[in-house]
Amino acid sequence: MAFEFLTRGLELTSSREREALLYLKKHRILDLLVHLTSSILFHRPDKPREFLQDMLSRIKIAKITSVDFPYLIDDSNLVSMFEIMDPTNQGFITPVQYKEALKNLGLLDSDEVIDENLEVITKDYFRKDVARKTLKMWLSF
Amino acid sequence: MDATTAPHRIPVEMPKYGEQHHIFEMMQVPREAPPGLSLCLDPGVGNVAAPPWVAWQVQTDWSDWIMLQELLIHQPKEPIQFMLEHLERDNDMVPRIFILGPPASGKTTIAMWLCKHLNASLITLENLIWNKLSGLAIKALQIYEKEEAIPDFLLIKLLLERMSKEECVSKGWILDGIPETREQALMIQTSGISPRHVVVLTAPDTVLIERNLGKRVDPSNGEVYHTTFDWPSEPEVQNRLKIPLGISEEETVRRLMEYHRNITRILPSYPKILKIISSDQPCVDVFYQALTYVQSQHRSNAPFTPKILLCGPTGSGKSLQAALLAQKYSLINVCCGQLLKECVASNSNIGELIRPYFQKKMRVPDQIIIKVLSSRLKKQDCICYGWVLHGFPQDLDQANLLNSSGFMPNRVFFLNVPYDSVIERLTLRRTDPTTGERYHLMYKPPPTMEIQERLKQHPGDTEEKVKIKIDFFYRNSSLLEDFFDNVIYVNGDQDPYTVFEYIESGIIMPLPTKVAQ
Numbered sequence: 001m002a003f004e005f006l007t008r009g010l011e012l013t014s015s016r017e018r019e020a021l022l023y024l025k026k027h028r029i030l031d032l033l034v035h036l037t038s039s040i041l042f043h044r045p046d047k048p049r050e051f052l053q054d055m056l057s058r059i060k061i062a063k064i065t066s067v068d069f070p071y072l073i074d075d076s077n078l079v080s081m082f083e084i085m086d087p088t089n090q091g092f093i094t095p096v097q098y099k100e101a102l103k104n105l106g107l108l109d110s111d112e113v114i115d116e117n118l119e120v121i122t123k124d125y126f127r128k129d130v131a132r133k134t135l136k137m138w139l140s141f
Numbered sequence: 142m143d144a145t146t147a148p149h150r151i152p153v154e155m156p157k158y159g160e161q162h163h164i165f166e167m168m169q170v171p172r173e174a175p176p177g178l179s180l181c182l183d184p185g186v187g188n189v190a191a192p193p194w195v196a197w198q199v200q201t202d203w204s205d206w207i208m209l210q211e212l213l214i215h216q217p218k219e220p221i222q223f224m225l226e227h228l229e230r231d232n233d234m235v236p237r238i239f240i241l242g243p244p245a246s247g248k249t250t251i252a253m254w255l256c257k258h259l260n261a262s263l264i265t266l267e268n269l270i271w272n273k274l275s276g277l278a279i280k281a282l283q284i285y286e287k288e289e290a291i292p293d294f295l296l297i298k299l300l301l302e303r304m305s306k307e308e309c310v311s312k313g314w315i316l317d318g319i320p321e322t323r324e325q326a327l328m329i330q331t332s333g334i335s336p337r338h339v340v341v342l343t344a345p346d347t348v349l350i351e352r353n354l355g356k357r358v359d360p361s362n363g364e365v366y367h368t369t370f371d372w373p374s375e376p377e378v379q380n381r382l383k384i385p386l387g388i389s390e391e392e393t394v395r396r397l398m399e400y401h402r403n404i405t406r407i408l409p410s411y412p413k414i415l416k417i418i419s420s421d422q423p424c425v426d427v428f429y430q431a432l433t434y435v436q437s438q439h440r441s442n443a444p445f446t447p448k449i450l451l452c453g454p455t456g457s458g459k460s461l462q463a464a465l466l467a468q469k470y471s472l473i474n475v476c477c478g479q480l481l482k483e484c485v486a487s488n489s490n491i492g493e494l495i496r497p498y499f500q501k502k503m504r505v506p507d508q509i510i511i512k513v514l515s516s517r518l519k520k521q522d523c524i525c526y527g528w529v530l531h532g533f534p535q536d537l538d539q540a541n542l543l544n545s546s547g548f549m550p551n552r553v554f555f556l557n558v559p560y561d562s563v564i565e566r567l568t569l570r571r572t573d574p575t576t577g578e579r580y581h582l583m584y585k586p587p588p589t590m591e592i593q594e595r596l597k598q599h600p601g602d603t604e605e606k607v608k609i610k611i612d613f614f615y616r617n618s619s620l621l622e623d624f625f626d627n628v629i630y631v632n633g634d635q636d637p638y639t640v641f642e643y644i645e646s647g648i649i650m651p652l653p654t655k656v657a658q
Contacts, residue, residue: 014282020213027220029212053228060221141221 030141032059032141034106061141071134073105082123092120101126107133153509167403214333235313236261237335239320241407242342243400244393246420247427249365251342252317254428255435261313266291267363269299277302293315297328304334330410338435339411341404342420346397353393357382371424412509413439438651447472447527447648448548451558452615452621454606456563457633458640459531462556465641466529466648473523478531480513481505511542511614518548536617538622552648553625556633556640557616567607571596627652 024030034054047052049052081101085093093101098121107130208227217223236259242248249265253565254261262651270285272278278297281291304314316336320326333480344352353369359381366373366382373379387396408415414436420427451459460476467474485499491513498505510533518528530550534540543549558566569582574597580587587593600606620626629647633640 020216023216029209029220032220033209049228053225056221056225056228062460075196089301 028137031137058086059138061062062066063139064090073106073134076130077126078127081121082126086123093126095121097121102130102133105130105134107137112139148259154417156544175352190349192287196589204361211580212597230310231476235311236315237313237337238315238341239336239339239411240317240431241320241339242318242420243344243346243349243404244396245349245356246342246344246390247365247424248342249363250371250426251340251431253364255431256315259313259315259435260317262308263315263317264295264300264303264309264319266319269296269303272299272303275299275613293322293325296325296485297332300329300414301332308453321400322403323410326410327416336411337414337439339415340431341415341417341436341549343417344419344421346394348421349397350390350393353388354390356385356388358385359383368377404629433653436653440650440655446524447529447552448550449527449529449648450550450553450625451529451531451556452553452561452618453460454558454618455610456567457556457558458637459556461637462641462644463529463531465637465645469645470524473526473528474522475514475517475530476529477510477530479532480509480517484513497564507542510539514543515546515548534621535614537624540621550625552652553628554644555622555628556632556635556645557630562634563611564604564607567602568598568604570602573597573600603611 035049036052039055040048040051082093083089085097085101143586204478206222211227212220212223215223215422236255238261240252240255251365252265254262255618256520281295284291284295300316300319303309320329325488325575326364326469354368355370357366357368358364359373360379360391361376362384364461365371366378373382386394418427418430418434449466449472451463453459456613463474463476466472475538481495481499485496486492491509494509495505495513514530514533517523518530534543565583567580569584571580571582571587573592574588574595576592579585580592587596630645631640631647
């Protein structure tokens with residue numbers, strides 16, 4: 001998501017630059033940096049460098065074991081998010097709202113299409129889908 | 142979330158924390174960002190819009206990365222491991238300087254002085270080749286001794302080898318006289334070596350030819366001296382000095398021609414980091430200019446809310462400058478005296494507390510002032526747009542109070558104006574009681590004699606009163622100067638727009654990095 005936005009204005013003039021862009025895209029460096037910065041600003045540690053190193057080591061280990069990624073938004077936050085979008089407690093949200101939520105979380109790739117035919121997105125579906133997408137993104141870092 | 146872009150409240154700690162720890166420079170985040178995923182904190186406009194969890198986007202200015210730059214240059218297979226190692230090294234701020242210039246411009250002298258001052262390692266062609274420990278260097282030495290030019294690829298390999306050594310990585314490096322041609326410059330760039338500052342010395346050719354005739358070299362440590370401009374004081378050094386080869390007029394002319402051919406094609410490779418310094422001045426001046434430049438950081442796109450403090454004696458122009466700044470950058474002009482008067486006039490509770498002090502012409506106690514000031518500075522517009530404060534603090538106690546309330550400025554300016562100028566500016570002020578127009582007998586005289594007859598002076602503008610206020614300021618100024626770090630001194634004795642430009646440049650440029658001694 002970050003990648004598409006940031007590289008839209010660029011004119012690629014050389015093969016080295018194109019290589020570099022491909023590298024960024026493949027390893028999703030920009031998304032990783034966005035998450036790291038969000039974590040730093042949220043936690044506001046006294047020693048930012050050490051905090052960053054800590055987070056990176058955790059990611060490194062988590063990649064191998066495939067559990068325990070240092071998520072910023074966890075399940076309870078997702079539940080709160082859903083409840084904000086659904087103030088009257090109908091039990092579901094519209095696809096438009098869902099799409100915006102994914103955009104805000106940075107999980108929506110521009111080429112991914114949300115199935116507009118789904119009339120309602122329930123809380124469980126929301127949580128499961130976001131969790132799945134988040135895991136997929138972290139695994140690719 | 143609904144598809145709205147209503148601004149959300151961001152805790153003021155976040156931008157403050159970000160600025161303090163240089164998070165933005167470290168991660169290179171931009172001002173603009175896409176809707177729905179960003180924090181817009183444009184210092185000019187100050188529109189704060191963000192999602193409840195702040196997600197920052199990384200910018201696309203290719204010339205300005207640090208960690209990301211390294212990633213792109215090396216493109217490691219394991220980016221996370223690479224980033225861990227990069228953070229471990231913590232060498233973002235070490236000097237990385239190129240010094241270029243024609244022969245006899247003083248490159249070696251400046252390079253050596255900078256090295257001593259910044260504690261970095263010096264790299265020249267000579268010390269690359271005279272390295273007995275490297276196989277590449279021995280090969281290069283053989284070619285050099287045959288009086289042939291060293292091939293570019295060999296030079297680059299030597300450079301890479303030298304720069305990967307521990308001392309260059311951790312303390313930084315200063316490159317003297319390399320690259321000499323455009324091909325070398327391009328090869329250096331593609332191999333991933335990029336300087337943060339490039340200093341180019343210039344001087345007219347005639348000066349250089351003359352100067353070169355007086356060049357002398359100390360063979361024991363390679364230091365360069367001059368018979369007229371830079372003669373060593375110790376007699377042992379004087380006796381040691383030798384005349385180097387190749388300083389005759391014809392030789393210098395030939396080298397100068399080659400230099401001029403090459404330099405115009407090298408300079409465009411370093412567009413934003415170049416500084417040209419004239420070396421046709423005393424060496425100390427050249428050194429001072431070079432040092433200030435390499436200690437300055439380049440403008441980054443990091444978000445920055447200006448929190449400016451203007452200090453100076455009465456009559457130095459603080460209110461005027463504050464008004465100009467507020468107008469140009471949409472900052473909030475916070476004048477302490479004005480604020481207190483507004484409180485009294487609005488008949489609020491605080492105003493009732495302050496009124497007796499005004500009536501008795503006594504100083505309002507610090508606690509009340511800080512209360513009024515905090516409530517103003519905490520307001521949403523001050524946090525968004527930034528502020529310019531003047532008239533407070535006036536002494537060390539007030540400064541400590543300001544600090545403990547959490548409102549430390551990030552730029553502090555002291556306006557220096559000599560006593561006579563202040564007297565001239567203030568004692569010649571007059572007001573016309575009929576129209577309310579303000580005049581100055583020297584800078585803005587009244588147009589007709591009729592108006593001049595009826596002008597009156599404010600009782601606070603008499604010389605005695607002004608003198609008391611100035612003395613009060615100077616009694617406390619040195620303590621205040623010590624209290625704040627990185628104070629910028631401005632010569633206030635000039636016309637307002639010059640002073641304004643100077644203050645502007647102080648705000649826009651990042652504060653100079655302190656050199657680790």
